[in-house]
Amino acid sequence: MAFDFGSVSARRIGRLLTLVVIALLAALFRGLGPLEGLASSTMLLGFLLLAAFVAGELARDLSLPRITGYLAIGILFGPHVLRLLPQDIVEGFRLINGVALSVIALQAGGELRISHVGERLANILTTTVLQIALILVGVTAAVFLASGLLPALAGQGHRVILAVALIFGLVAVANSPATIIAVMTELRARGPLADTVLGVSVLKDVLVLLLIAVIIPAAVVLVEPARGFDLHQVGELSLRIGLALACGGVVGWLIGLYLEKVAAQPILFVLAAAFAIVELTEVLGLESEFYILLSMSAGFVVQNFSIQGPRFVRALEANSLPLYALFFAVAGADLDLGAIPVVWKAGIVIIVVRAALMYLSTLLGAVATGEPPVIRQHAWVGFIAQAGVTLGLATIVRDRFADWGGDQVAAVIIAMIAVNQLVGPPLFRLALLRGGEASPDSGRLSTR
Incomplete structure (x- = not known):
């Protein structure tokens, strides 16, 4: 046959x-x-x-x-x-992967058009505040009440349990702009649903960096009260965020200038700019998470303050496939699924509570600002996926809190990322299709 x-x-x-x-x-x-x-x-x-x-x-x-x-x-x-x-x-592969993530973040910033985001600004701000508040408090409470599911917390006092619960609350807030932009690019999605999900995701990425500066030291103080809370860390991180945004603006201006005056091989110049961004964060002494912020700022400036914005985004979309393949394949290789059998009960509780609160907060934000049904019903699934900053948090927890179950807490975080990253993209793809925001010819992107 x-x-x-x-x-x-x-x-x-x-x-x-x-x-x-x-x-x-x-x-x-x-x-x-x-x-x-x-x-x-x-x-x-x-x-x-x-x-x-x-x-x-x-x-x-x-x-x-x-x-x-x-x-x-x-x-x-x-x-x-x-x-x-x-x-x-x-x-x-981390350096190469960093360049790939920088290009993806450039594209994420380039997709944030002021004209589109401005129409949804009230909803983006409201949803962001509600998600951070409800998920941070709700997941913290859930982990505190279900602490018996984590063997590392057996016999620990309330202060240690609350510290661990706060860290899980922080982790639950974070999502993945890179995943969102990858699905949007594949479907060539445009519309209020895509704009809202991307806008909230990018804004939360910035705010999560600030929350890290507050919650991680607070967790340390809960466990070791004698150390005290260092407000200097919060101020220093705020300055770093401002520095990353400012440097991103300069890089974006340079990219726009090149595209306008030279115009030859735009994708090669953008790749060189992405490499320069990764190296610049090293020179400035910034953590790796900041090149994501710097890149998004640069992409935003090119799109909104240069006449070459549309050409910039088209060049990225046309050449993004190998970069997405590289970044997400390496991210998958970094995930240790062997931790799941040990911590699956705690992981399920956090994943379910996070998803429920994500739905509730997104729905409340949409209702409060009078958004259409497509956002009320489907936007929440865009925030399920996790990567990037969340993986960085797992490393921070494992390194700083080894004495009180940091390894096991990091294992739960990685298990959460694995499940959410595998479940989130298909659900977001389905939401964009049901919302009618996928381009009719997006299926042609598949190589047959």
Whole structure:
């Protein structure tokens, strides 16, 4: 019986077989000897990108977002499942991954048009405040009451339990602008739903950085009252946020100037700018999260204060696929799903409570500002996915609070990210389709 290779089922089988071949080649390469040097890292990066691209197309065939395929292949190839990518190799991808995330953040900023966001400003501000307040308080209370589900908290006093609960409340507030912009780009989505979700997500990303400066020291004080609360940290972080925004404005002006005066190979210049942004944050002594903020600020300036804004966004959209594949595949490889069996009960409680409060706060914000049904019913799913800053929080908790269950708390955070990042993108894709905001020709983006 001959296969019709034009059929959907034949394409799926072909892509699955291609993934198997790539995995076997990667395994063969690993078996040749020790993985050392730039050549080995580059070869494995090539295998990962090829596999991510094929997995993304397979996900499209299954009516899932491409990034679900990227994440899944990263998890599969990563150091915790097939182990085709050792942990040190994954860590070696951080700079390249940082450049990819910087470009994605540039695009996120470029999608924030003042004319569109201004129409939804009341809802964006109201929803942001409600989400932060309800989720921070609600998840903190839920973890405090269900602390018995975390073995690390057994026998701990109320102050330690409250400190851990506050950290989980902070983690629950954060979401992933990179994931949102990836799904929007794939569907070429435009409309009030997309504008609202992206606007709230970007604003929350800024505010979460401020919350980190308040809540992490507060958690430390709860456990060790003698240390006292350092207001200097809050002021210092506020200055860093201002510095990142200002530097982003300058970078955005330079990108706009180049696109207007030179115009040649815009994507190459933008890639160079993204690399410069990552290096600039290092020179300024800023944490890695700040290049996301700096990049979003730069993209916002190009879009709204340069006549080249539309061209800038088109160039990013046309060349974004390998960057998304790289970023989300490496993010998947970073996720340790082995932690889930140990902490699954606590993880389920937090995920469910977070989702319920996300729905409630988004609904209340939409009702209060008179938004249409599409936002009331569907906007909340855009905030489910988590990555970026949330992964950074897991590292902070593991490093700073090792003496009172930091490793286990970090494991729960990573488990939350894994579940939310796998569930969130398909739900947001479905919401954009049901809301009628996907471009009619977005299906042509899939390579057949």
